[in-house]
Amino acid sequence: MIRIISILVGLFFTLGLAWSFGNGAYTAITEPAPVTAEHEFHLVPKEVHFASDGPFGKFDRQQLQRGFQVYKEVCSACHSLRLVAFRDLAALGYNEAEVKAIAKGFQVPGIDPNTGEANMRPGLPTDYFPKPFANDVAARAANNNAIPPDLSLITKARHDGGPYVYSLLTGFQAQPAELLKEFPDAKTPNGLHYNPYFANLNLAMAPPLTADGQVQYGDGTKSTVDQMAKDVSAFLIWTAEPKLEKRKQTGWPVLGFLLFATVLGYMSYRSIWAEKKKKKA
Template identity: 60%
Template structure:
């Protein structure tokens, strides 16, 4: 009886799951979904050719240095990089002295050795990029109740992260007339900004890159809005996965090893079984 009961319970459970699946499929295929303006006017990120993309990608250190400069002079006013240490900047082609000088340009939390009170001191290579705001409440109060996210892993947290960040930063524009005509009730509230690359079109972040020459690049590259957006997107790709290129190189080495090992295993198999004669099938 127990075995029969268990079988019946299992069949009942399977039947319920099957009915739920069929009902859900019918609902999904027949239900009319009211699509808002974000479905029609949300654009996919531009396909930007970054040097680090592809199986043979590499870091463009000049671009990464320009991206760091854009982050420091523009993005760092609101966004932190709390998972990145100043010493990591050495991977961008800076010398130890240059890394120490770059770190000293930042103010990080410290302790007064005489009084034990909290103070701000120049950063050192072993320090991490400091938080912009002391807490989330202060961050929200300074940004119209929108807390600026930390950018350390941003390109890993977004689909097509590098392309998305670059497109978003250069995608601010007035609300299209076509959108107004198709959706008369759509509007961009005060404190928000229209950006076709943002999933819901209206974004709380004000346009951070507004004009050519907003940053003066040390290497003389013209700092157009598109150039600055691409450079800082590349830099944030590095902060999110600094071992990206090493991972790709390790992958190629692994594939080469497996290929050689496979060939050797095949030749060994031929050698081992070469003296064994196959039996003739009986007539």
């Protein structure tokens, strides 16, 4: 009796699942989703090449230092790097003295050893990049009720990673007349900014890179908006995956070993079982 009831219950759920699937498919065919401005005008990220791309890619240390400079002088006013410590910057080619100087230029939360009260102190190499706002309320108040995301893993958290960040930084523009003609209600609200590379076309962040020469590079590279966007995108690829080069360097020997082990295993198999197959035949 219990077996029959179990079969009937399973059959009931199977029929319910099949009905739900069929009804959903029928609805999708007969009542297609309405066309939206986001669907029509959202663009895929631009094609851009980074030195770290591909199975043999390596980070360009000079570019990473330029990207860090852009982050420090432009992005750090709103965005944090809570998973990156100052000492990690040594991987970009900075020496110990330079890392200490960079850390000292930031104020981080600390404790007064005399009174035990919370205070702010110059950063140390062991500290992590501090948050630009004391809390979410302060962040919302300064950014049109939006909380700027932490950038530590942004290129891993967003599809297309570096190209997405680069496209977003260089994609601010006026709303096209065609969009407003086709979707009159899709006008960008006050306080937001139109960007076709953002999912809903409008975001609270104002264009952070507004003019060539906004950051003065120490290595003589011309700091166009395009160059600055590419450099900071490369830097954020590094913050999201600082062990990228090591992973690639380790991966190739591992693949070679696995290939060799596979061939050796197949040859051993043929050698061990060849005689037994002959005897069986």
